[in-house]
Amino acid sequence: MRYQGREVDVEGRVRLVMESALTARDRVGVQDFVLLENYNSEAAFIENLRRRFRENLIYTYIGSVLVSVNPYKELEIYSKQQMERYRGVSFYEISPHVYAISDNTYRAMKTERKDQCILISGESGAGKTEASKKILLYYAVTCPTNDRMETLGNRLLQSNPVLEAFGNAKTLRNDNSSRFGKYMDIQFDFKGAPIGGHILNYLLEKSRVVHQNHGERNFHIFYQLLDGADDDLLSTLNLERNPQSYRYLVKGNCPRVSSISDKNNWKVVTKALDVIGFSTEEVQELLDIIASVLHLGNTLFGEGEEGETYITTETQLSWLAKLLRVDGSALKEALTHKKLTAKGEEMISPLSFEQAVSARDALAKAVYGRTFNWLVEKINRSLAIKQDEIYHSGKGSSVIGLLDIYGFEVLQHNSFEQFCINYCNEKLQQLFIELTLRSEQEEYETEGIAWEPVQYFDNKIICDLIEEKHKGIISILDEECLRPGETCDASFLEKLEDTVGGHPHFVTHKLANGKTRRVMSREEFRLLHYAGEVNYNVSGFLDKNNDLLNRNLKEVMCQSDNQILSCCFRREEVIDQKRPEMAASQFKNSLMRLMEILRSKEPSYVRCIKPNDAKQPGRFDEVLVRHQVKYLGLMENLRVRRAGFAYRRRFEAFLQRYKPLCPETWPSWQGKLVDGVSTLVNHLGYKAEEFKLGRSKIFIRFPKTLFTTEDALEAKKPEIALILQKSWRGYREWAKYQRIRHAVIVIQSGWRGMKARRRANRRRHAAELIRRFIKGFIYRQEEYCPENEYFLDHVRCSFLKKLSKNLPRSVLDKSWPTAPPSVVEASEHLQTLHMRNMVIKYCRRVQPEWKKQMMQKVVASELFKDQKELYPQTVGRLFLDSRLEREQISLKVLQTLGSEKVQYGVNVVKYDRRGFKPRARQLLLLNTFAVLVDRTKIKQRIDYSTLRGISVSSHRDGMVVLHVPCEDSKQKGDAVLHCSHVIELVTKLSMLASKTNYVNISPGSIRFAITRSKEGIIDFIRGSELKVAKGKRGHLLVTTPQIAAT
């Protein structure tokens, strides 16, 4: 957000408060005129206003008075955030603003419980009404509320558009000029919430209803109705849309204003009427009255041959009667005749043409004016505090009054209205002087400082000239109105000359000197107001003061069925013969009451200044501004304020701000405030005549002193900033550390909690398991039952798991885990299954080669296992297809064998049956027979069919005997052989010959046939190594080795 050309954010607020009002002087003038060095110079004053205005700084203080220059453009300084900035902040700590005044007043009201008022003054178009609306909005937004108060706040806000529609008009000076004075009370309860409101209105400029100056308009409501109402509504009121059709609206020749949207405003107003609580009937009656005024304006008269006056617009008249809800013929009569009472007798006399016209206009003004008063009363009823709230708030309620009254007005042609308005401003000025001087004096007194009298212009003399009893202008006017005989405006002027002619503030054409005479007409008198000279034209003064309405018109209006009108025109008024109070006296008395109201309250001031007459933004017309500065008495105000001391500040505020400039007071002063301040100023070297210490404030005589101090502070600021930065950063880091630490603790405790809960759960679960386990163990012998199911399941499960890890891997592995009793059966099944499975798998894997090998090995096993000592050594060795290569067998032998295929061949040693001479031979096995070959010659053929047996010893030797039949001469007897591969040989042979049953393994000697009748014997003895030799008894003695020697 930009404010005063600098960035403002959340911290910015702090910054701005720190830098405060005084430093801004370096950039754009001074924020408080009191700090102007040359306070007597009007030029310096205006220059300061101009410089600030150029930067859109429209607000400046004179002490506690706010000077506001109309910017004529929307500024971004009225947002809700801005309101928040000013809330509860000390007046001088922050740049000047109408919100500061509002807030200050509100706080004073709340803390001191004293009624307050804010007086807004300035000339027409200077921004008074806008200021009052801003203040009202500030309260509506920032004050505490409840539901009822919210509607009240709404009504307070919504009363504005309604009153503006009926009471404001476009004038040459202001497109939305208030043509009535307004004083509004807002009541607050002890908590500071708004609970009620009340409006006093002053002197509506009724003449505008029937006449407008060129370029001006009638009251907004007429144009809003014509532009905004729908066709139906207009036809029920018999109105046309074009404002130019109505004589009361054409005088100023200005039906449209570019800055105003009548259509939109119409919507706003009708909505506001609803919010305030107008019923549909009331709104209808109100619009009937507005329409009737327009019809009244179009009611025209003609003059008959005998000088009698008649109405020429009969239809207009009938609509008029309908809208006013009165009798048509009575109205017609009353508009053209007057009723007189002479010597107790009532007489009716016709009106002249002019009289009829003015009677008509008088009726229009009276109807409009009284309706306006009724409207204010109606709004007041809707804003009134409810009975129960009075009870609740008790005496605790306080009031803030808001006065937005017409400003001093000087027109080309000034009449009765301007006279009243300017008189009102005189009174307010008087009050202003009285109150500001008084408060200044009071402050000096409470602070115990000697009061030094100030020279100022007291405008009491002008007030007296106007209002003094018997001798004042108002009295003379009243007298002239009441005096019997011929009276006119001119006679009033003469009377004035006679009575107040010598007054220094009064001049007429006759009394004036040559120079003045030239600028005055003969019908004018001039008043030298405090704000300047104004010439008033007396024409119309008497009539306007009389404000007379014919009696018979009043009588007709009393009969009206329109509820609003019957409230406005009371029957008593007709019966009561007493003359009503004259307008000027009425106004004077209401002003007196207003002054009393204001005097009883603590005032604050907003002085509005209009920068140019063209309603243009950015234009600063120096002449115009100088004039206003003068008549608003701003210079005087400043002089009073500066008379003694330029600057004052409460001790704590002063000390708070400047304490960094003195080592004793920095960073904080512990003793009494006054001592702190005096220590500080001593350190700063203030001279005795430069300042005074009051009871709670320091008063500094010259701005220069303060500026020097301020400059010193400015120079010191980087240092302070550094300290602040340091401690702020330290604090920030510390806070960050604390936050992190806290977070860590939270996370840790969360995590630990979770872990502990998990552990506890696990333990609980484990304990439960153990318990079940033990119980199961106890019941393990029982049938499967709830007590032991877990245990048994567990046992089974763990057995199966164990089993799965320890399954035998090969068919030969016969190990198997021992099964617990409950799974024995299953275990056995499993074992069988597993074994089968392994076998199947194994078998699937076996190759034909291997199968053959296996079959042979199986046969070998069946033959030799546990029978022959040599066997175990041979288990691990594979059987070969043949121990002889094909080349090792003689070709001749092979030829001899012909187609028979050699299945197996091996070298053997053949022992002769008789001498046991060893001979190397080859043994070849064929499909049906075997042959013993001596190199190229087949020595012996043994048909398998004839093979009687095969004998081997049970020892470790390689001896083998093939038993053949001896009957056959061809046979050479049993073959005694020694073979290094005896197991292999015997196995193959027995398989080829299908004579496995014929294998004989003898543990002792082996007998063999040498011839049919003769037997040989082979004996076996144990020795160190294999030896085959002829034994002593003619046996073959084989020494079999202890250790394998195959």
Ligand SMILES: Nc1ncnc2c1ncn2[C@@H]1O[C@H](COP(=O)(O)OP(=O)(O)O)[C@@H](O)[C@H]1O
């Ligand atoms: N603070 C402001 N910001 C913007 N425009 C303003 C401000 N004050 C006044 N104006 C303009 O000036 C016009 C006249 O102001 P207004 O308050 O009606 O004058 P006054 O009541 O003093 O006759 C307003 O309609 C508005 O356009």
Ligand SMILES: [Mg+2]
């Ligand atoms: Mg106004």
